Amino acid sequence: xxxxxxxxxxxxxxxxxxxxxxxxxxxxxxxxxxxxxxxxxxxxxxxxxxxxxxxxxxxxxxxxxxxxxxxxxxxxxxxxxxxxxxxxxxxxxxxxxxxxxxxxxxxxxxxxxxxxxxxxxxxxxxxxxxxxxxxxxxxxxxxxxxxxxxxxxxxxxxxxxxxxxxxxxxxxxxxxxxxxxxxxxxxxxxxxxxxxxxxxxxxxxxxxxxxxxxxxxxxxxxxxxxxxxxxxxxxxxxxxxxxxxxxxxxxxxxxxxxxxxxxxxxxxxxxxxxxxxxxxxxxxxxxxxxxxxxxxxxxxxxxxxxxxxxxxxxxxxxxxxxxxxxxxxxxxxxxxxxxxxxxxxxxxxxxxxxxxxxxxxxxxxxxxxxxxxxxxxxxxxxxxxxxxxxxxxx
Amino acid sequence: xxxxxxxxxxxxxxxxxxxxxxxxxxxxxxxxxxxxxxxxxxxxxxxxxxxxxxxxxxxxxxxxxxxxxxxxxxxxxxxxxxxxxxxxxxxxxxxxxxxxxxxxxxxxxxxxxxxxxxxxxxxxxxxxxxxxxxxxxxxxxxxxxxxxxxxxxxxxxxxxxxxxxxxxxxxxxxxxxxxxxxxxxxxxxxxxxxxxxxxxxxxxxxxxxxxxxxxxxxxxxxxxxxxxxxxxxxxxxxxxxxxxxxxxxxxxxxxxxxxxxxxxxxxxxxxxxxxxxxxxxxxxxxxxxxxxxxxxxxxxxxxxxxxxxxxxxxxxxxxxxxxxxxxxxxxxxxxxxxxxxxxxxxxxxxxxxxxxxxxxxxxxxxxxxxxxxxxxxxxxxxxxxxxxxxxxxx
Numbered sequence: 001x002x003x004x005x006x007x008x009x010x011x012x013x014x015x016x017x018x019x020x021x022x023x024x025x026x027x028x029x030x031x032x033x034x035x036x037x038x039x040x041x042x043x044x045x046x047x048x049x050x051x052x053x054x055x056x057x058x059x060x061x062x063x064x065x066x067x068x069x070x071x072x073x074x075x076x077x078x079x080x081x082x083x084x085x086x087x088x089x090x091x092x093x094x095x096x097x098x099x100x101x102x103x104x105x106x107x108x109x110x111x112x113x114x115x116x117x118x119x120x121x122x123x124x125x126x127x128x129x130x131x132x133x134x135x136x137x138x139x140x141x142x143x144x145x146x147x148x149x150x151x152x153x154x155x156x157x158x159x160x161x162x163x164x165x166x167x168x169x170x171x172x173x174x175x176x177x178x179x180x181x182x183x184x185x186x187x188x189x190x191x192x193x194x195x196x197x198x199x200x201x202x203x204x205x206x207x208x209x210x211x212x213x214x215x216x217x218x219x220x221x222x223x224x225x226x227x228x229x230x231x232x233x234x235x236x237x238x239x240x241x242x243x244x245x246x247x248x249x250x251x252x253x254x255x256x257x258x259x260x261x262x263x264x265x266x267x268x269x270x271x272x273x274x275x276x277x278x279x280x281x282x283x284x285x286x287x288x289x290x291x292x293x294x295x296x297x298x299x300x301x302x303x304x305x306x307x308x309x310x311x312x313x314x315x316x317x318x319x320x321x322x323x324x325x326x327x328x329x330x331x332x333x334x335x336x337x338x339x340x341x342x343x344x345x346x347x348x349x350x351x352x353x354x355x356x357x358x359x360x361x362x363x364x365x366x367x368x369x370x371x372x373x374x375x376x377x378x379x380x381x382x383x384x385x386x387x388x389x390x391x392x393x394x
Numbered sequence: 395x396x397x398x399x400x401x402x403x404x405x406x407x408x409x410x411x412x413x414x415x416x417x418x419x420x421x422x423x424x425x426x427x428x429x430x431x432x433x434x435x436x437x438x439x440x441x442x443x444x445x446x447x448x449x450x451x452x453x454x455x456x457x458x459x460x461x462x463x464x465x466x467x468x469x470x471x472x473x474x475x476x477x478x479x480x481x482x483x484x485x486x487x488x489x490x491x492x493x494x495x496x497x498x499x500x501x502x503x504x505x506x507x508x509x510x511x512x513x514x515x516x517x518x519x520x521x522x523x524x525x526x527x528x529x530x531x532x533x534x535x536x537x538x539x540x541x542x543x544x545x546x547x548x549x550x551x552x553x554x555x556x557x558x559x560x561x562x563x564x565x566x567x568x569x570x571x572x573x574x575x576x577x578x579x580x581x582x583x584x585x586x587x588x589x590x591x592x593x594x595x596x597x598x599x600x601x602x603x604x605x606x607x608x609x610x611x612x613x614x615x616x617x618x619x620x621x622x623x624x625x626x627x628x629x630x631x632x633x634x635x636x637x638x639x640x641x642x643x644x645x646x647x648x649x650x651x652x653x654x655x656x657x658x659x660x661x662x663x664x665x666x667x668x669x670x671x672x673x674x675x676x677x678x679x680x681x682x683x684x685x686x687x688x689x690x691x692x693x694x695x696x697x698x699x700x701x702x703x704x705x706x707x708x709x710x711x712x713x714x715x716x717x718x719x720x721x722x723x724x725x726x727x728x729x730x731x732x733x734x735x736x737x738x739x740x741x742x743x744x745x746x747x748x749x750x751x752x753x754x755x756x757x758x759x760x761x762x763x764x765x766x767x768x769x770x771x772x773x774x775x776x777x778x779x780x781x782x783x784x785x786x787x788x
Contacts, residue, residue, distance in 0.1 A: 002584070004576035021603065025569075029576045044645070048604075048625050049674045051612035058611035059625060062604040126705070128746065131723035139642040139705045141621065141629050146707035148715030150621070150631075150640070153547065153558035160631065160638070160709055162621045163557045164547035165601050171744075174568045175419075179745045181575035182398035182423045186749060188582045190396075195748040201718075202744035205726045207559050208712065209415070209741065210456040215712045216727070216739040217452035218445035222712045227535065227544070227556045231442050231453060235535050237544075237554065244554070246544070248533040251438070280443045311520070311533045313540035315554055318602065318609045318616045321542030324595070329525035332599045333610070345610040347603065350565075350596035351573045352522065354589040355580060 003030020003356060008184065011036055011086055012067070013095040015043040017140070017166055018124045018200060020063040021173035023094055026180065027066035028349035028359070031092075034374060035069045035365065036083065039393045042071065042367040053344055056364055064364035065336060065346055070375075071368035073393040074105050082389060085379045087112050091193075092120045092180055096172075098137065099129045109195045120183040120193040124176045128199030138200060140168035147204025152211065152222035160224065171203035233279040234290060237315060243299035244315040247290075247306075252276060258310045264293060322347075336363045397424020397750060402578065405430055405480055406461070407489040409437040411534070411560055412518045412594060414457040415567035417488055420574065421460035422743035422753075425486075428768060429463045429759065430477065433787045436465065436761040447738055450758055458758035459730060459740055464769075465762035467787040468499050476783060479773045481506050485587075486514045486574055490566075492531065493523040503589045514577040514587040518570045522593030532594060534562035541598025546605065546616035554618065565597035627673040628684060631709060637693035638709040641684075641700075646670060652704045658687060716741075730757045 008031040012023045020043070027033040037043055048059035073079035084107075087093065093112060095102060102108045102123070109121045123129060126138025144150045144162055154161045179196035187193060205212065211230060214220040222230065227237035227246060234255075235248040249255035252275065259268035267273055267289060272282040279286055294302065299314060306312045316324070322333055332348040349359060371390055375381040381389070402425040406417045414429075414437070421427040431437055442453035467473035478501075481487065487506060489496060496502045496517070503515045517523060520532025538544045538556055548555040573590035581587060599606065605624060608614040616624065621631035621640060628649075629642040643649035646669065653662035661667055661683060666676040673680055688696065693708060700706045710718070716727055726742040743753060765784055769775040775783070 002580075004580040007583075017603070025572060029572075047670070049671050050625065051608050051614065053611045058607040059604045061611065062607035127720050128724055131720045133720040136701060137648070137703065137705045138707070139629070139644065141623070141631075141640045141642045142705045142707040145631070145640040145709045146715065146718065147721075148710050148712040149558050150709050151558075151711045151715075154555055155549065155552065158549065160621070161548055161555065161618070162623075162631075163561070164543045164545075164616065164618065165603055165605060167557070167561065167601075170601060170603065174572075175744045177572060178419060178423075178568075178575065179747055181572065181579060182745070183747060183749070185575060185579050185582075186396075186398040188579075189401075190749070192749075197746040197748075198744065199720075199724060199746075201721060202724055202726050202742075202746070205715065205721050205741055206744040207561075207564060208715070209411070209559055209564065210453045211559060212712060212716060212741045213452040213456035214445050215716060216741070217447045217455065219713075220445065222558065224555070224558065227554070229535070229556075231444065232533075235533070237535075237539070237556075246535045246539040248535045250533060254531070276441070277443050307527075307530060309531065311531045311536045313532070313536040315539045315544050316542050317545045318542040318606060319613075321540065321545075321599065321602070322606060322609060324540065326521050326525045326527040326593075327541075327595060327599050330522055330593060330596055332596050347599055347606040347610070348596075350569045350593065350600040351576070352591040352593075352596070353573055353577060354591075355577070355584070355586075 004353060005029045005031040008032065008092065009090040010034065010092040010094060011090050013093065013097070014124065015096065016045050017063060017169035018172040019094050019096040020045070021170055022124065022176040022180070023067065024063050024065070025177045025351070029351065033067040034086070035064070035067050037069055037071050037367055039071055039073050042069070046367065054338060054342065061346065061364045065361050067365055068370035068374065069365035069368055070371045071393050074107065076392060078389055079393055080106060082375065082379060083107060084115055087115045087119055089378060090119065091184065092122065094122045096124045099125060099134050113193065118187060118191065118193045120180060120187065120196065122176050122180050122196040122198065124172045124198040124200065126199070127201050129197045140166040143168040143200045143204045147201055148208060149204060152224050154224035155226045156224055158224065167207065168200055168204060171207055172198055172200035175203045175206065231280065233283045234286060236287065238291060238294040240294050240299040240302055241297060245294070245299045245302055246313055246315060248311045250276070254310060258306065261306055261309060262293060331359055334359065334361050336361045338363050398747060399423045399425040402426065402486065403484040404428065404486040404488060405484050407487065407491070408518065409490065410439050411457060411563035412566040413488050413490040415564055416518065416570040416574070417461065418457050418459070419571045419745070423745065427461040428480070429458065429461050431463055431465050431761055433465055433467050436463070440761065448732060448736065455740065455758045459755050461759055462764035462768065463759035463762055464765045465787050468501065470786060472783055473787055474500060476769065476773060477501060478509055481509045481513055483772060484513065485578065486516065488516045490518045493519060493528050507587065512581060512585065512587045514574060514581065514590065516570050516574050516590040516592065518566045518592040518594065520593070521595050523591045534560040537562040537594040537598045541595055542602055543598060546618050548618035549620045550618055552618070561601065562594055562598060565601055566592055566594035569597045569600065625674065627677045628680060630681065632685060632688040634688050634693040634696055635691060639693045639696055640707055640709060642705045644670070648704060652700065655700055655703060656687060725753055728753065728755050730755045732757050
């Protein structure tokens, strides 16, 4: 079965999240992703507490399905030579070492490019490979904070909070895989690989989007708005007799329809609320009315009444989100088969393409699970050479 | 100057954020993006309050640099025919209409594919083109809520909040552009286009990453942690004598180094804190100690002392984030030239690639700015035909 990235081979030196989520997406699209892991512990995510399945952490499972694992000691000559051999027959190398480390390991871009001019190298680091902070360490929380988004995520007037998912890492990963895909496409034209240099901090700046532009255009310093929106009214969470819900009626047509369905057509006609600009100017007055309105029914009743016509949703906890009939119908909670009679649910691939006839998910690999197979079958090492290298590095 | 996506032409029917951020990324990488806008208002983002520059909203400016704009009335025969002509000479069509609307406009995928079998169609919708909720409307806040992330973003024990940037929309856009890039790559092999079907809700599920996997593996329902982390200790925001900072010492090596530099080597040796698992188990005790420690110096002193070695950062407001020397050095706040002597700063492109010699940014287009040029130069309409169509639609 052909997949969008069939035939693309990726050597993945990265650990934790930013690099691995980038290659996870490419693996889901059909690339062959080979994790190159260090002897002993491998990717540090494997040991992240507190939840484990079949000996691997849930944290690791979340980012490493559909990949293979080979253990190589890149500090040894034999390990490095095996890596060079892999570079000859691969398309992409991904890493998230700090700038300079690749060169110290003698696997910097210039070296790889000399071995295989078609190789694409993508480095995803905290601050990128240039600039005054280039050597500094950073993790997700540091770029969420330095990049500004943390300062305006939270309740109004209270302390900032972190986005509930690691968007510092994920942002780096998602922009990194864009760079890889664009480089693969350009290579079809030029025949050459290239170097992609992703800074997680840059990615946070890109994610600022309109809240960054509001500052650059008008000097507005974004503040925390709870569940509210800087420009759209109404767009907010509300209490009901039961669960909490959210609603968004940005378009005039939708606001009118909401008021009609909710039995308050007079609100849509009220001169304080009858246009986007008027609702924006009279935010508090409208929210006072809507807070009372939503308390007149249960959340379930509001959803039943409105959900076919109005953007409305329950604030789901993660158990409910992962049981949502819509996402189940789109295979967003597939199972992987561990081959020992055990199946385990994972979070799926959101990129649905007509040329992907059937999504395929294999379990995150055990450390070094594919070392022998890769040395023998891809690099044509003899059994002796294979066992020697395994002996040196496992 | 050749860019990674030079020669790729994208017809962009989408509005607001999810579609436009997807084509924004592709435009930054060199694709020619033509916004097809409806007569009158065009993309509704153009009028989003409250900030404007040169007559366009800052909200619109944030997502539409490097693009062209043509006004076409797709409900008229002449407008639709011009669109068909564009499809013949384009590579990608992006939309965020609700499922069924494209077909009603007679520009559904089957029609486009019959006109140009190489065309790639990407629809980014709230819930996708299949499943029980497929026709329902959704905006950013609805998928942030239904998808679960909102429920665990916020302070512990308090109400959930929205991520400060529109990750519901942005998630849809970023996975959409992955699909487009993968389809462009696959077309080099197959010669055929395909359909990409993105659900913003699916994308939220994908972004759950390890916090979703913790539920699937162990039944843990993610809760709001403020600035803390579900698995890493220490990873949190702290008050100092002055500003608020964050710090993350996941790796043992880094935690040891932090304690040494901060003058508290005994903490690293304390049996409650001397391993990742022990810190995780004794989170509160460690945080009590660190809260006191960080109050002994100013934030600036802590940064000066630690930032070369330890992942630490100030919680920047957006003005400070956008003045950060690192991001300025990486051209993350470029200027666009409005040609009337006015220059305006925008948020830049985080995908740095060696084959992009010089980044280029042009202002977001005025509504229909390129209608005449596109009809005459790309479609070879006569001046008469061009003026007739402009008369019908402007």
